[in-house]
Structures are given as structure tokens and as C-alpha cells.
Amino acid sequence: MRETQFAVIGLGRFGSSVAQELVQLGHEVLGIDRNESVVNDMSELLTHVVAADASDEDMLRSIGIRNFHCVVVAIGDDIQASILTALLLIELGVEKVVAKALSPLHGKVLQKIGVNRVIYPERDMGVRVANQLVSPNLLDYIELSEQYTIAELSATRRISGRTLKDLDTRARHGCSIVAINKKQDVIIAPTAEDVVEEGDVMVVIGTNPQINEFEEAIT
Ligand code: ADP
Numbered sequence: 001m002r003e004t005q006f007a008v009i010g011l012g013r014f015g016s017s018v019a020q021e022l023v024q025l026g027h028e029v030l031g032i033d034r035n036e037s038v039v040n041d042m043s044e045l046l047t048h049v050v051a052a053d054a055s056d057e058d059m060l061r062s063i064g065i066r067n068f069h070c071v072v073v074a075i076g077d078d079i080q081a082s083i084l085t086a087l088l089l090i091e092l093g094v095e096k097v098v099a100k101a102l103s104p105l106h107g108k109v110l111q112k113i114g115v116n117r118v119i120y121p122e123r124d125m126g127v128r129v130a131n132q133l134v135s136p137n138l139l140d141y142i143e144l145s146e147q148y149t150i151a152e153l154s155a156t157r158r159i160s161g162r163t164l165k166d167l168d169t170r171a172r173h174g175c176s177i178v179a180i181n182k183k184q185d186v187i188i189a190p191t192a193e194d195v196v197e198e199g200d201v202m203v204v205i206g207t208n209p210q211i212n213e214f215e216e217a218i219t
Pocket residue numbers: 009010011012013014015032033034035038052053054055074075076077078081
């Protein structure tokens with residue numbers, strides 16, 4: 001993976017978690033926060049830290065913010081500071097700006113001014129948790145579009161020892177198993193003869209109703 005230089009502005013719960021994970025993934029991360037004690041707490045954990053107000057254009061210029069490949073605006077409650085900072089980053093020519101939104105309106109403004117990706121952490125996590133609560137075998141999922149999803153389903157005892165031919169998900173439910181993760185080994189593009197064992201993770205592609213139907217059938 002190419003090493004990317006990131007900056008994270010606002011080191012609250014969300015920003016500090018993003019910043020620390022990026023470091024874990026082997027990237028250089030500059031953390032910026034206007035609260036000096038927050039910056040001190042993070043100084044050992046991130047590559048560089050700066051205590052400053054990110055809505056100060058001169059400060060952003062002086063630290064060469066435009067040289068960072070990606071800047072994450074994780075400012076919490078101060079919507080004005082979040083929008084102002086995002087706008088400055090875009091005007092200064094940052095390649096990719098990602099910003100956290102607190103409300104749909106906040107997100108709309110961020111989108112309009114040209115933020116590349118708007119994130120709603122609480123809303124998205126709430127949706128994710130609710131989906132996992134109602135579908136006990138659903139481990140994770142990615143929405144490909146409004147209609148299609150890739151989901152990771154845990155294989156239950158009910159289907160343990162069955163081949164994909166036995167399961168026949170395409171004909172029965174309309175969705176396809178595109179990979180099986182067997183802990184030691186991942187079978188990509190499995191064939192009809194491949195067997196699913198309890199605890200395997202099946203990667204399934206289909207519409208939400210198709211995946212729900214399959215998930216209910218194996219429970
Ligand atoms: P979270 O919900 O992610 O914990 P918080 O609101 O607690 O969010 O944290 C946001 C952080 O952003 C705080 O540490 C705050 O000091 C910082 N912050 C807010 N405004 C600015 C700004 N203009 N410049 C830099 N940091 C800021």
C-alpha cells in the first residue's frame with residue numbers, strides 16, 4: 001500500500017480514533033486540535049501534532065496543509081468551524097477532504113462546498129448496529145448502491161457440511177456466494193462443489209431482500 005500523508009483536524013473521540021488507526025495502518029498522521037491538552041495527550045501516538053485553530057488560514061498555509069494527500073475534518077459540535085475549515089482546505093488545494101457531519105443540513109453544506117466525502121458516524125453506526133441486531137448471522141456489509149449489498153454472513157450449524165450446489169442460493173434466494181473465508185484459507189469465486197462449514201464466513205452479493213431471505217433461511 002502506498003504510504004499516504006494524512007492530517008486529522010479535531011482530535012475528539014472520532015478524530016482520535018481515525019488518526020490512531022491510520023498510524024496503525026502504517027501512515028504518517030498530523031493531528032491538529034485547538035485544545036492544547038488534547039494535543040499533548042495525542043503527541044506520543046501520532047506522527048506530528050499541532051495545537052492550533054484550524055479555521056486560521058495562515059496557520060494552515062504555514063504547516064503546508066496542501067501537501068497532505070487527505071485531510072479529515074473531525075471537528076465536533078462547532079459547525080461553523082467545521083464548514084470554514086473544510087472550505088479553506090478546498091481553497092488551499094488539498095487533494096481529498098473528508099468531513100464529519102452532525103446533521104443532514106451540515107452534511108449538505110459540506111457536500112455543496114466540495115468536500116469529497118461526508119461521514120455521519122453516529123447515524124451510520126446506528127444503522128449498522130440495528131441491522132446486525134435483527135440479523136444475528138450478519139457480521140458486516142457494504143452497500144454497493146441503493147439496491148445491492150455485499151454482506152458477510154456467518155455459516156450456521158444448519159448449513160454445515162453443505163456444498164454451494166446444495167445451498168443453491170442463486171435459484172432459491174437470488175443472491176450469490178462470491179467467497180468463503182475458512183480462517184486458514186479464503187476461497188475466492190467458490191465452485192458448486194465447495195463445502196461450507198459452521199463458523200465459515202460467506203461473502204454474499206445480492207439485493208437487501210435476497211440477502212435477508214438467505215440469512216433467515218440459515219438461522
Ligand atoms: P467527538 O464527538 O468526535 O468526540 P468532540 O466535539 O468531542 O467530537 O471533539 C472535537 C474536537 O475538535 C475537540 O477536541 C475540539 O477541541 C476540536 N476543535 C473544535 N473546533 C476546532 C478548530 N476550529 N480547530 C481545531 N480543533 C477544533
